[in-house]
Amino acid sequence: MLRKIHKKVCLLGDFAVGKTSLVRRYVYNRFNDKYISTIGVKVNRKSLVVPCGSEVVELTMILWDLAGSEEFDRMRSSYLRGAAGAVWVCDLTRPETLDSLKVYSDILSDVAPSAQLVAAGNKRDLVEELRIMPSRIEAAVGSRGLPYYLTSAKTGDDVEGLFHHLGCLLVSSLGGGE
Amino acid sequence: MKARIVANRRSRSYPQNGSDNAPDMPDDANVEALRAILLDGYRERVADLERELEDVEHRITDEEALLAAVTPVLGDAIRRRIRDARQEMIEALYPIIGQLVVRAVSEAIRDLARKIDAQVRTSFTPQVLWWRLRARIGGASSGELALRQALPFQVAQVFLIHRRTGLLLRHVCAEAEPAEDSDLIGSMLNAIRDFAEDAFGRGEQADLDVIEYGDRRIVIEAGEHAYLAVVVDGVEPPGFRAEMRERIIEIGNKHAATLRDYDGDPTLLSSTEASLRSLMELLSPAGLSAGQKGFLAGALGLLFVCVILSCFASRWAWRTLVHRATPVPIVAGATASATLTQVPTPTYTMTPLPTHTATPTRSPTSTPLVGMMTGHVWMRSQPSSDAPLLGAIVERGESVTIRALYGEWCQIEWVPEAGSKVVGWVPLKWVGTVGLISNEITTPTVSP
Numbered sequence: 001m002l003r004k005i006h007k008k009v010c011l012l013g014d015f016a017v018g019k020t021s022l023v024r025r026y027v028y029n030r031f032n033d034k035y036i037s038t039i040g041v042k043v044n045r046k047s048l049v050v051p052c053g054s055e056v057v058e059l060t061m062i063l064w065d066l067a068g069s070e071e072f073d074r075m076r077s078s079y080l081r082g083a084a085g086a087v088w089v090c091d092l093t094r095p096e097t098l099d100s101l102k103v104y105s106d107i108l109s110d111v112a113p114s115a116q117l118v119a120a121g122n123k124r125d126l127v128e129e130l131r132i133m134p135s136r137i138e139a140a141v142g143s144r145g146l147p148y149y150l151t152s153a154k155t156g157d158d159v160e161g162l163f164h165h166l167g168c169l170l171v172s173s174l175g176g177g178e
Numbered sequence: 179m180k181a182r183i184v185a186n187r188r189s190r191s192y193p194q195n196g197s198d199n200a201p202d203m204p205d206d207a208n209v210e211a212l213r214a215i216l217l218d219g220y221r222e223r224v225a226d227l228e229r230e231l232e233d234v235e236h237r238i239t240d241e242e243a244l245l246a247a248v249t250p251v252l253g254d255a256i257r258r259r260i261r262d263a264r265q266e267m268i269e270a271l272y273p274i275i276g277q278l279v280v281r282a283v284s285e286a287i288r289d290l291a292r293k294i295d296a297q298v299r300t301s302f303t304p305q306v307l308w309w310r311l312r313a314r315i316g317g318a319s320s321g322e323l324a325l326r327q328a329l330p331f332q333v334a335q336v337f338l339i340h341r342r343t344g345l346l347l348r349h350v351c352a353e354a355e356p357a358e359d360s361d362l363i364g365s366m367l368n369a370i371r372d373f374a375e376d377a378f379g380r381g382e383q384a385d386l387d388v389i390e391y392g393d394r395r396i397v398i399e400a401g402e403h404a405y406l407a408v409v410v411d412g413v414e415p416p417g418f419r420a421e422m423r424e425r426i427i428e429i430g431n432k433h434a435a436t437l438r439d440y441d442g443d444p445t446l447l448s449s450t451e452a453s454l455r456s457l458m459e460l461l462s463p464a465g466l467s468a469g470q471k472g473f474l475a476g477a478l479g480l481l482f483v484c485v486i487l488s489c490f491a492s493r494w495a496w497r498t499l500v501h502r503a504t505p506v507p508i509v510a511g512a513t514a515s516a517t518l519t520q521v522p523t524p525t526y527t528m529t530p531l532p533t534h535t536a537t538p539t540r541s542p543t544s545t546p547l548v549g550m551m552t553g554h555v556w557m558r559s560q561p562s563s564d565a566p567l568l569g570a571i572v573e574r575g576e577s578v579t580i581r582a583l584y585g586e587w588c589q590i591e592w593v594p595e596a597g598s599k600v601v602g603w604v605p606l607k608w609v610g611t612v613g614l615i616s617n618e619i620t621t622p623t624v625s626p
Contacts, residue, residue: 006361006442008343039373043365062345062365078372082343084442 002049002058007170008082009046009061010115012104013089014097015068018122021153022089023063026160040067041079046163052171059167061085077107085116085170087162090137092121092150093129098140105144116169119148120162125155272402276427280420287417315474331418333458334394335409337364338429338450340440344368347404347440347447350454367396367407401426403437408457425457547580549590549609557602561587568602570594580609 011019020042027044044063049056064083066076080086088104090097101119108115119141121132134150141148147169149162237243260267337360338348346364367389374386385405389396397408399422406426410418429450430437436446553574558565561584570592572578578590581601588606593599 003443004445006345006444008345008365039369041369041373043362043369045359045362060361062361064365064369078376079369081372082340082345084343 003052003055004058004060005171006060006062007084008064009166009170010064010066010080010083010086010108011089012066012086012100012108013068014091014094014100017068017089017091017094017097018153019068019087019089020065022087022120022122022151022159023065024153026156026163027063040076041065048164048167050164050167050171057171059171061163061167061170077111080108080111080115083108083112083115085118085166086112087118087120087166088146089120089122090132092123092132092137093126095131098132098137101140101144116166117144117146118162118166118169119146121148121150122153124150124157125152269402273427273431276423280423280427283420284417287420290416331410331412331415333408333410335360336454336458337367337407337409338447338454339364339368339405339407340437341368341400341402341404343440343442345440345442345444347444348450348454350451350458352458364407367398371398397422399423399426401430403430403434403440406454406457421457425453429453547611549578549580549588549611551576551578551604551608552610553608555604555608557590557592557600557604559602561585561589561603565603568600570600570602572600572604578609580611 011023013019023044023046027046042065044065046061046063048059048061050059064079066079086104086108088101090101105117108117119137121134121137124130137148137150147165149158149165151158151162153159237247333352335349335351337346339345340347344365344367346361349360349364351360370389371386375384385398385400387398389398393411395410395414397410397414397419399406399408399419404426406422408414408422429447433447433450551572551574555572557568557570557572559568560566572590572592576592578592580588581591582589583606584603586606587603588609589601589603590609591599591601
């Protein structure tokens with residue numbers, strides 16, 4: 001019988017980097033997006049089968065899509081409690097969104113120290129408007145030892161790969177939620 | 179400790195007077211004076227220290243003295259510890275204080291139930307009688323049923339949610355198929371709790387207790403590592419929260435290690451389902467079980483049979499009484515005898531009548547019905563024992579003409595051997611007849 005595991009995963013990133021769009025096509029949606037602007041979060045679900053040692057497990061990621069803001073205030077930091085993983089998203093067409101990595105990474109380390117973090121440079125389909133080169137994002141996340149993916153919520157490029165990678169990291173650290 | 183202190187004190191003790199060391203000291207007044215000048219201060223100091231040491235020893239060894247010394251600062255120490263490590267203290271005390279509070283609240287609820295029971299027992303309204311019947315069948319007290327009746331209530335869903343991660347640990351619902359998105363609802367509930375705490379908590383240790391939407395309420399009871407969110411319709415009855423608290427404490431104690439380091443595997447908590455389901459069924463609307471329904475149907479069937487039998491018995495008894503009240507008609511013949519059950523004259527003998535009409539005519543005057551007196555009876559002017567007497571006693575064996583009937587009284591016409599015809603009322607039981615008394619002469623009105 002397939003072992004079933006549930007993990008809490010948070011989506012982090014500045015306003016309009018595409019967090020909601022990134023997961024919308026691939027997750028089970030129950031709640032309207034308006035919750036993000038009302039209480040600052042909307043919960044989605046993404047299930048996938050990932051290898052865990054010699055077996056495979058059915059991993060259900062409960063994705064907390066958090067509202068982005070210029071400053072990550074205390075209210076939203078409480079939403080990170082108990083997170084086993086997080087996806088930090090930046091907008092490849094807006095270089096300033098890259099700067100939030102430090103803020104989010106530090107708060108995540110503080111609130112959920114054992115959480116696995118994966119980076120995503122979104123909107124790669126807007127080739128003409130790209131302002132962040134892969135080398136730059138690699139340098140930013142590389143210093144923190146984070147895996148990163150260049151994704152497109154519009155075309156779906158590497159979105160599955162992103163979540164699959166995060167899923168593998170989550171089951172590899174089974175037993176450490178925080 | 180005491181031995182060490184005593185030893186130290188001995189090793190530090192100084193001679194108290196010059197005579198202790200007299201053999202070793204030069205017997206010189208100047209030296210003694212010099213010693214006094216040099217050592218007197220130290221001697222006093224040593225004496226003071228010895229007194230203080232004895233006092234400390236006394237405080238340590240004497241339990242009462244130790245309590246008197248520590249008590250004034252103990253309260254401040256606890257207050258400071260609670261202030262500095264509030265969450266830690268709560269977690270340490272929760273299993274103890276939680277149980278105490280639950281016990282106290284349970285006792286209060288039981289008292290309330292007893293009061294209601296007493297009130298219900300002294301009341302005899304049809305509704306209360308129905309509650310009592312249901313209580314007998316259902317095994318609950320009538321007071322509890324009264325409460326349940328007063329507060330329509332149903333548990334729709336029960337969520338057991340991990341407090342830190344917001345992950346759904348277990349979910350039970352009234353419907354056969356659980357909702358597909360129960361895990362998302364659990365997480366959103368957690369988000370709402372976090373939101374309420376951040377937005378309105380103002381640093382206080384408080385929890386969101388209830389979320390209301392119309393008649394539907396989400397009642398939340400938090401434990402140390404998990405909390406219960408119960409979706410109910412209507413108003414939860416008193417005692418429901420205590421039940422929730424008992425469940426969450428029980429689950430918290432039983433699965434403390436799993437909940438503290440929860441790794442996302444809900445199967446580790448599958449054993450909690452029975453506890454959650456019992457919470458759902460405990461105070462759900464009192465539907466009768468199949469056995470109870472069978473018992474109720476049997477009781478109703480038995481009641482129906484009893485009613486039918488009573489009807490037959492009543493009918494039989496009525497017929498018997500009627501037949502006994504009316505003297506049995508004797509068919510005309512050579513000699514007829516009739517037995518009256520009404521004493522004092524049990525039997526009589528009638529002579530055959532020359533004419534007899536078997537079928538009474540419609541008019542009482544057309545063919546007079548002849549009867550025979552079975553006792554000596556006063557004739558009265560009205561069909562009542564209170565009515566005035568006519569002054570005539572119709573004797574047993576006299577032949578009379580029956581003119582009318584009124585209840586238990588009979589109007590007769592009697593012609594004595596010497597005298598004129600007398601018409602009056604006598605009790606029917608003293609008049610024997612040889613034919614059926616026609617309904618035509620039975621009258622509800624009194625005719626003189």
